Amino acid sequence: MVARLIQHILFGTVTGSILVLASLGFTMVERLDNFVNISHGQLLAIGAYFMLLFYNILGWGFIISVVLTVFLTALMGLLVYKVFFKPILHFGTVTLIITSAGVGTILNGAIEYIGGPDAHALNLPIFKIIKIGGFSLISKDYFGIIIVGIISIVIIQLFLQKTKMGKAFRAVSSNRSLAETKGINLGSLSTLIWLLAGGTAGLAGILLGVVGSLTPDMGWNQTMFIMSVAVLGGLGNIYGIMIASFIVGLTMDVGILIFPSGYKPALAFAIIIIALLIKPEGIFEE
Amino acid sequence: MEWMNFLVVMGCLLLIYGIIAVAYNVQYGYTKMVNFGTVAWFAIGAYTYAILTTHPPLPEDFYRFGFGFPILVGIIGAGIVSGLVAYLIGLPILKLKGHYFAIVTFAFAEILRHMLINEKWLTNGTVGFFALRQPWVNLMSANAYTYFSFFLMVVALLLTYFLLNKICKAPFGRVLKGIRENDTVCLFLGKKVPSFKMKAFVITSIFMGIAGSLYASMYMTLVTPSMFTSMVSFLVLFAVVVGGKGNNKGAILGMFLLMFVDQFTRFIEVPTSFAVRMSSIRGIIYGLLLVMVLRFLPQGIIKEKKVIYPEGR
Numbered sequence: 001m002v003a004r005l006i007q008h009i010l011f012g013t014v015t016g017s018i019l020v021l022a023s024l025g026f027t028m029v030e031r032l033d034n035f036v037n038i039s040h041g042q043l044l045a046i047g048a049y050f051m052l053l054f055y056n057i058l059g060w061g062f063i064i065s066v067v068l069t070v071f072l073t074a075l076m077g078l079l080v081y082k083v084f085f086k087p088i089l090h091f092g093t094v095t096l097i098i099t100s101a102g103v104g105t106i107l108n109g110a111i112e113y114i115g116g117p118d119a120h121a122l123n124l125p126i127f128k129i130i131k132i133g134g135f136s137l138i139s140k141d142y143f144g145i146i147i148v149g150i151i152s153i154v155i156i157q158l159f160l161q162k163t164k165m166g167k168a169f170r171a172v173s174s175n176r177s178l179a180e181t182k183g184i185n186l187g188s189l190s191t192l193i194w195l196l197a198g199g200t201a202g203l204a205g206i207l208l209g210v211v212g213s214l215t216p217d218m219g220w221n222q223t224m225f226i227m228s229v230a231v232l233g234g235l236g237n238i239y240g241i242m243i244a245s246f247i248v249g250l251t252m253d254v255g256i257l258i259f260p261s262g263y264k265p266a267l268a269f270a271i272i273i274i275a276l277l278i279k280p281e282g283i284f285e286e
Numbered sequence: 287m288e289w290m291n292f293l294v295v296m297g298c299l300l301l302i303y304g305i306i307a308v309a310y311n312v313q314y315g316y317t318k319m320v321n322f323g324t325v326a327w328f329a330i331g332a333y334t335y336a337i338l339t340t341h342p343p344l345p346e347d348f349y350r351f352g353f354g355f356p357i358l359v360g361i362i363g364a365g366i367v368s369g370l371v372a373y374l375i376g377l378p379i380l381k382l383k384g385h386y387f388a389i390v391t392f393a394f395a396e397i398l399r400h401m402l403i404n405e406k407w408l409t410n411g412t413v414g415f416f417a418l419r420q421p422w423v424n425l426m427s428a429n430a431y432t433y434f435s436f437f438l439m440v441v442a443l444l445l446t447y448f449l450l451n452k453i454c455k456a457p458f459g460r461v462l463k464g465i466r467e468n469d470t471v472c473l474f475l476g477k478k479v480p481s482f483k484m485k486a487f488v489i490t491s492i493f494m495g496i497a498g499s500l501y502a503s504m505y506m507t508l509v510t511p512s513m514f515t516s517m518v519s520f521l522v523l524f525a526v527v528v529g530g531k532g533n534n535k536g537a538i539l540g541m542f543l544l545m546f547v548d549q550f551t552r553f554i555e556v557p558t559s560f561a562v563r564m565s566s567i568r569g570i571i572y573g574l575l576l577v578m579v580l581r582f583l584p585q586g587i588i589k590e591k592k593v594i595y596p597e598g599r
Binding site for chain 2: 035036084087088091093094095097098099101102103104105106107108109110111112113117216220224227228231260263265266269270272273276277
């Protein structure tokens with residue numbers, strides 16, 4: 001029984017690690033351009049499908065597929081920004097949110113058109129399961145996801161604290177006009193942030209392919225979880241998001257020990273509602 | 287004449303969605319409440335109708351409640367329950383800001399859908415309710431009934447349009463517009479903003495619920511959870527934004543446009559490789575239309591008329 005609980009806790013950590021990557025991009029964009037980009041989940045799906053293309057269909061090596069996928073998804077993120085969002089940044093938050101709903105639908109349609117309505121799977125080699133004391137805990141690839149999650153958190157931390165662009169981002173997100181007067185180049189910062197958002201989403205998409213199958217609707221599903229994390233962690237609060245990702249991941253995977261498994265996504269949404277009722281600004285202060 | 291029959295059936299759906307669109311317009315166009323969970327109230331109306339009017343459960347059914355009430359009770363009940371849920375949900379939610387409100391309403395709709403699937407004792411799970419009774423269906427032939435229900439829907443939509451329009455042209459509507467533009471100023475002027483928002487929210491939800499009951503009874507005669515996905519919310523949003531927010535004619539126009547795109551993409555001659563993927567292309571077209579309208583015609587196709595009020599109260 002304890003072993004099962006530990007298993008589920010580990011699954012929750014895996015989910016949390018993927019969510020960290022997925023939500024970081026989302027929240028950085030929100031901080032920068034001040035709108036909730038509902039289409040962000042589609043970038044994850046795009047990443048997953050790119051990986052399918054390179055690794056499965058073209059048969060290229062694992063590492064090269066990963067690098068290409070992350071790179072291309074980053075470019076896609078930037079492209080989406082330049083084409084759809086940048087021209088209307090001054091139209092107001094509500095318009096941007098609705099546009100992002102439209103963009104999400106376009107991307108979803110494109111993914112479904114290119115990839116087909118059926119589910120696909122990345123055929124990764126079967127990894128060995130790590131056992132402790134005779135109980136099988138978790139397989140090595142899932143464990144690898146947790147490692148990737150931790151490394152990403154560390155890298156983002158370093159980026160925000162140590163690099164010039166990171167500090168510029170923090171300046172812009174706390175007070176945009178003041179940052180502009182200090183001469184921070186918003187154009188190149190936006191480009192970098194959107195590239196990062198796309199790249200992290202692409203990586204998250206690959207990891208999603210590792211733990212599950214690819215369907216055209218995965219974009220919308222992931223958007224829901226990302227929003228849950230973002231609301232819990234405080235829209236735009238990077239550190240809150242990191243903690244919230246794991247809370248959401250753990251709640252979902254451990255929660256299904258109690259609730260029927262059909263409710264798993266609903267748990268994520270219930271978190272949103274509870275969080276907003278208790279504290280509308282988000283659990284963590286900005 | 288089957289294509290005529292088909293057009294009429296299509297028209298029925300358009301009219302039902304039109305009711306939701308007009309109601310949604312009051313929420314979004316007039317009061318700027320960005321509700322991404324519209325389908326929830328539609329579903330509540332439909333399922334309430336089903337539960338109220340379907341027969342008591344047989345041993346092989348999962349559900350426990352089936353009252354077998356007459357149809358009118360079902361329709362009224364659908365409206366009341368929708369309004370009630372709107373009130374209960376609105377109490378904690380309406381004070382949230384724009385993007386939080388959107389997220390929460392979306393989450394609510396999705397949780398509701400999961401509940402519809404999982405709470406079998408109430409909703410019969412993924413099987414849903416079928417063979418729902420249509421009003422007066424015994425009085426005429428099936429063919430004539432199609433036209434009759436079309437006629438009923440037209441009446442319903444016109445009623446909705448006139449009722450909601452009257453509300454919007456009245457001082458109540460002006461306050462809603464004021465809330466949309468700047469709710470702090472409205473508070474300053476002594477208007478009880480939360481109470482107005484709640485009233486608008488509840489009233490429009492009642493209409494959405496009634497639309498749901500019409501959908502369940504006359505159009506589909508069955509309800510299953512898969513009929514109430516977030517795509518429905520998106521379609522309503524699309525209709526209102528593209529057609530023109532803040533005025534009810536725009537909402538109806540938007541619906542026409544939507545149905546036109548939908549049907550057009552179903553029936554034009556395309557090479558078979560396209561035809562199979564038509565549903566995804568349709569999604570792309572909707573999304574593109576929405577994005578382009580928002581960029582170039584942010585007010586929608588039918589703009590809201592600027593009303594000049596005469597001096598004085």
